[in-house]
Amino acid sequence: MSKEYVLKEVEFWDGAMASSQALRQAEVDIMAAYPITPSTPIIQNYADYLSNGYVDGEYIRTESEHAAMSACVAASAAGARVTTATSSQGFALMIEVLYQASGMRLPVVLNVANRALAAPLNVNGDHSDLYLGRDAGWINLCTFNQQEVYDMTLMSFKIGEHKNVRLPVMVHQDGFICSHTAQNVAPLQDDVARKFVGDFEAVDSLLDFARPVTYGAQTEEDWHFEHKAKQHKAIMDSINVIEDTFEEFEKLTGRKYNAVESYMMEDAEIAIVALGTTIESSIEAARQLREEGIKVGIVAPRVFRPFPYDKIADALKNVKAIGILDRSSPGGALGMLFNEVTAAIYTNDTKPVINNYIYGLGGRDTTIADLKQIAKEIQANADAGKLTTPVQQFSGLRGPKLSFFDMESSK
Amino acid sequence: MANVGWDEVNDAALLNPFENSMQDLVNTAQSDRDYSLFSSFSASTASWRVVKPIYNSDVCIHCQNCWVYCPDSAILSEEKKMQGIDYDHCKGCGICADVCPTNPKSLIMYEEATVEDSALASWPEKKKKEKKA
Amino acid sequence: MSKIIKNLKQFSTANERLEGAHLLCPGCAHSIIVRELVNCTDHNLVIANATGCMEVCTAVYPYTAWDTSWIHIGFENAATSAGAIAETYKVLERKGRLNKNAENTKVLAIGGDGATYDIGFQFLSGAVERGHDFTYVCLDNEVYANTGGQRSSSTPVGASTTTTPAGSQSIGNKTTKKDMIGIMAAHGAPYVAQVAPNKWKDMIMKFQKALEINGPTFVNAMSACTTEWRFPSHQTITVSDLATDSLAFPLYEIENGVYTINYRPKNIVPIKDYLAIQGRFKHLFKPGNEHIIEEWQKRVDKKWVQLQKMEEMTNS
Numbered sequence: 001m002s003k004e005y006v007l008k009e010v011e012f013w014d015g016a017m018a019s020s021q022a023l024r025q026a027e028v029d030i031m032a033a034y035p036i037t038p039s040t041p042i043i044q045n046y047a048d049y050l051s052n053g054y055v056d057g058e059y060i061r062t063e064s065e066h067a068a069m070s071a072c073v074a075a076s077a078a079g080a081r082v083t084t085a086t087s088s089q090g091f092a093l094m095i096e097v098l099y100q101a102s103g104m105r106l107p108v109v110l111n112v113a114n115r116a117l118a119a120p121l122n123v124n125g126d127h128s129d130l131y132l133g134r135d136a137g138w139i140n141l142c143t144f145n146q147q148e149v150y151d152m153t154l155m156s157f158k159i160g161e162h163k164n165v166r167l168p169v170m171v172h173q174d175g176f177i178c179s180h181t182a183q184n185v186a187p188l189q190d191d192v193a194r195k196f197v198g199d200f201e202a203v204d205s206l207l208d209f210a211r212p213v214t215y216g217a218q219t220e221e222d223w224h225f226e227h228k229a230k231q232h233k234a235i236m237d238s239i240n241v242i243e244d245t246f247e248e249f250e251k252l253t254g255r256k257y258n259a260v261e262s263y264m265m266e267d268a269e270i271a272i273v274a275l276g277t278t279i280e281s282s283i284e285a286a287r288q289l290r291e292e293g294i295k296v297g298i299v300a301p302r303v304f305r306p307f308p309y310d311k312i313a314d315a316l317k318n319v320k321a322i323g324i325l326d327r328s329s330p331g332g333a334l335g336m337l338f339n340e341v342t343a344a345i346y347t348n349d350t351k352p353v354i355n356n357y358i359y360g361l362g363g364r365d366t367t368i369a370d371l372k373q374i375a376k377e378i379q380a381n382a383d384a385g386k387l388t389t390p391v392q393q394f395s396g397l398r399g400p401k402l403s404f405f406d407m408e409s410s411k
Numbered sequence: 412m413a414n415v416g417w418d419e420v421n422d423a424a425l426l427n428p429f430e431n432s433m434q435d436l437v438n439t440a441q442s443d444r445d446y447s448l449f450s451s452f453s454a455s456t457a458s459w460r461v462v463k464p465i466y467n468s469d470v471c472i473h474c475q476n477c478w479v480y481c482p483d484s485a486i487l488s489e490e491k492k493m494q495g496i497d498y499d500h501c502k503g504c505g506i507c508a509d510v511c512p513t514n515p516k517s518l519i520m521y522e523e524a525t526v527e528d529s530a531l532a533s534w535p536e537k538k539k540k541e542k543k544a
Numbered sequence: 545m546s547k548i549i550k551n552l553k554q555f556s557t558a559n560e561r562l563e564g565a566h567l568l569c570p571g572c573a574h575s576i577i578v579r580e581l582v583n584c585t586d587h588n589l590v591i592a593n594a595t596g597c598m599e600v601c602t603a604v605y606p607y608t609a610w611d612t613s614w615i616h617i618g619f620e621n622a623a624t625s626a627g628a629i630a631e632t633y634k635v636l637e638r639k640g641r642l643n644k645n646a647e648n649t650k651v652l653a654i655g656g657d658g659a660t661y662d663i664g665f666q667f668l669s670g671a672v673e674r675g676h677d678f679t680y681v682c683l684d685n686e687v688y689a690n691t692g693g694q695r696s697s698s699t700p701v702g703a704s705t706t707t708t709p710a711g712s713q714s715i716g717n718k719t720t721k722k723d724m725i726g727i728m729a730a731h732g733a734p735y736v737a738q739v740a741p742n743k744w745k746d747m748i749m750k751f752q753k754a755l756e757i758n759g760p761t762f763v764n765a766m767s768a769c770t771t772e773w774r775f776p777s778h779q780t781i782t783v784s785d786l787a788t789d790s791l792a793f794p795l796y797e798i799e800n801g802v803y804t805i806n807y808r809p810k811n812i813v814p815i816k817d818y819l820a821i822q823g824r825f826k827h828l829f830k831p832g833n834e835h836i837i838e839e840w841q842k843r844v845d846k847k848w849v850q851l852q853k854m855e856e857m858t859n860s
Contacts, residue, residue, distance in 0.1 A: 436561070455565055485564050505776075
């Protein structure tokens, strides 16, 4: 039995601490992890709880992230509640096994402190790793501050382990900007958190010899398609359990979460769509702009996978122009968030003017001033009823203006 | 096994070899097991065979060499006695005949189409040991 | 518990845990070895199987050949998986959540030489170093058989493989086989051994020992490959006999650093006899390649002397 860790009503936690406290309260059986900046404090904190009796589990100190995720998959199949944390290159190394976890329907929880991908090497926050894993079949929950990291990490177990879901879950937080900066976090006490998360119920366990099971069979052209379709249906349907869990959590804490978060959208003429800590900065920028008469709102997918296509469309149906911000090097395309959000709003009757910003790569600071400038350009598009800028622009970049697809001037 | 639709395939492509819960697997003989359609026990590789082993119980000494060296779990053995070949699972590799120590052999490989009775009727005689020169 | 198996008749009363109608080639040594492995013990077994022939041929939906818990994740991570399952067992037992029917469980990892010597080498090293309680069995057929016969770091010198084909400018594979047993022993694994399926009694004795000993244990099993070594399917045991009797695969074990040679052939067969029966070495018998066989014989002789010296030294 683990010792109770008495928490203050409001703690001053960085994102890593928020995440590891939630892992502790979820009474994770197995953590298998390999350190990588900036996710490292998450696993160090857990090791500390373990060393001092605040959690009863095993920490498998693997020799790589690939092994970490492999251990998570095997331990989960054997009937353990498991978790790991990683970033960037470590995430990239895990990729092969991410698909195994979801394909075998194992509710592994992965905290990702989002970080840029090399080359060139960079340890700071952007969403390259988040984007890299988007098709891996995991539920992806996004957070914009430390409180949300705590809340989503607690909920991730409840969601992933739900008998109708049985899928792995990633909880994303911005590397350094969230993981290493502290804000006020209101945690639950251990008993309340444990009761909310619930006991782990093993399904199809490798350690149930009354019903031996084969995990990881091969399916060729006569079976593979059906299995992947069934898996896709499971993640698409998981939105119901996610929303139910959000509701249950709201009843417990008063904190309300939605598949798609909207801020100041009630009367918004223009919208910014983004992910991560940029949301908090955008909210502040919007407050200031509203004093200047610019009615900007912010839309952010809380649930990134399953992608809330319909709810994104609904959230953006009344605006005249949208700027969609991607914090990942797009590698020869428009930003992924731009593409997905654009696809979602295509079915609306309204046809807002949309453009794409690539920003903040490798931890480049994105200031309130940057976001205000972006909002003003979006407003100009709204006013003109057409693009006044190229479709894709780089924001906060030194050197000559870098942009692509100047549709208006090429007409 | 019928190719069912996406809604009917096993979750996560998991396979359970037994229909019901299996209480004491290591002490339950194959004949007493409730194999599911997902066990390869329910499948057959008989069509792979070009040649097949024919078993002559008259010569057999039940040494179980064939049992231990069969790669396909296709030697039927009960209570330390060789019972014959499981032709659903035998692929006709010929190892059993190779490792059979009797003289003449108790297992000999024949063309797949060979009728067992005729093979047994014309089973080879005991070979005389060749004297070393 | 490990059962006492005195003779083959007694062994033959074991109830199968690897079913037929798997898709391994006729005459494959893998399933001979693995049948003996899973049938030589009364323990419950959880098996983590690396990608390779054994994996790909025993769990093709909708059929499994396994009558015990089995998982395949990837090519490289069988050791990690087995280690993690062993840790899970520990935690669940401590927390009172272990199924009653899971008492008396052993965790096994199975991989080919591709998975063991090459792509999963780091994973195996990590898992053994961490000291998880599991047994790793390498089915060593000295080639990537599953993908069509490419060389591995276990492929011996002179073998013609699809990535080291013998030709007018090449004798085939140019490197000598990696000493995996030595490497595993150097990790401080409490038990490391080499087995061959033709010596079934020695093999199951070692499997039982490996399973019983606490901590990470490693067994390298010589697995003659009818397809890639190019010999007729009925000769698997004949080829295996030549492998052990020529000392191409000496049978020995290292228990807590102490060497024991388990089989001393009465008549040591020349290495050329072992090579001559296999198509992969056919070109070595062409004029001009005599030195390859001669050097090989010297290596085998030297290794045999070394082994005997190690045995003497570690037992004194």
